Amino acid sequence: MTEAAPTTLADLRSEIDRIDSTMHALLMERSQIIETLISIKKTQASGSAFRPGREADIMKRLALSHKGLLPLDTVESVWRIIIATFTYVQAPYSVHADVSGGDPAMRDSARFHFGFTVPFVPHEDARAVIRAVAESAGDLGIFRMDQGASAGIWWRDLIGPDAPKIIARLPFVERPDHPAGTPVYCIAKPLADAAVREIVLYAARVERWSEALRHGLAEHLAEVSASAADGSHLSLLVAASGEVDQAAIRAALAPAGLSDFSEIGSHAARFAVKSARS
Incomplete structure (x- = not known):
């Protein structure tokens, strides 16, 4: 049985050129799909x-x-x-x-x-x-x-x-x-x-801070991400799991004298990897 000839440098470069051409062609194909998408969206809100x-x-x-x-x-x-x-x-x-x-x-x-x-x-x-x-x-x-x-x-x-x-x-x-x-x-x-509502963010205003407030939020998969004095009150930025009902977050804040509560956004949950290389 005859062994296959070893791959040459020229062969490898040819393969790289082929892959580069394919990648460029796919990007152009993607752009054509986007053009179609744009034409469909013309009748939709900007x-x-x-x-x-x-x-x-x-x-x-x-x-x-x-x-x-x-x-x-x-x-x-x-x-x-x-x-x-x-x-x-x-x-x-x-x-x-x-x-x-x-x-x-x-x-x-x-x-x-x-x-x-x-x-x-x-x-x-x-x-x-x-x-x-x-x-x-x-x-x-x-x-x-x-x-x-x-x-x-x-x-x-x-x-x-x-x-x-x-x-x-x-x-x-x-x-x-x-x-x-x-x-x-x-x-x-x-x-x-x-x-995407994996994490939901709320702006809240309370009369006072206590460790009991922190623990109450933690029981409902929520935490205070930022806080600042707001006149005689304390304004909080609260991050909570999207799986927790808003009413539960309100209830956890109520003992601190909750006077204002509004949803101000949401985002995907954190996703971490150990390093940039697998």
Whole structure:
């Protein structure tokens, strides 16, 4: 039996060229589908084409199925650019970012998650980002989750049926060495048909704080993500499992003198991997 000739360098390069051509052809095929989608949507309401629930699911599936030499960072960034760019051509939008904690980290986050085609607009704080999104036709906004006390009670600016809402927590796939790992909230005008409700966020106002309040929330799979003095009261940002009824969260807050309670958004639950390589 004759042994097969060893694969040559030329053969390997030819295979790479074939794969590159196939990838380009598939991207063009994807763009044709998007063109059809745009023509169908002409009779629908305008606004952001961002679908955070679907995007979170795509990124989780990529992370779970990925293997081999290629870093997950590269795979994730390629898909983020593809998804964000095709979203942009469906309905152009800008990304407004709070750079008060440092421009480089927020710019890295915006470019990793939304690519270079989408315009980047810096702002002085989270509240300015919320105002800009509220005044836009379909823009997105991002700001750090760990806002300091100087940021004010920004979450109260999300109260109201027409106010922007938190729609995502980025990055979708968390890991210690993520190239754009700053945890940020992403906001948009209300996207009821696109919301993913694994984690639901509430703005609440109570008369006082106590450890009993913390324990009561924990019993209902909820926690206080941020708090700030609000006159004679205390304003809270509460994150709760979407599986828990809103009434249960209200009941847990009632002993602290609850006087105000509103849902201000939701996002996918955290999904973490150990490293960028499988």
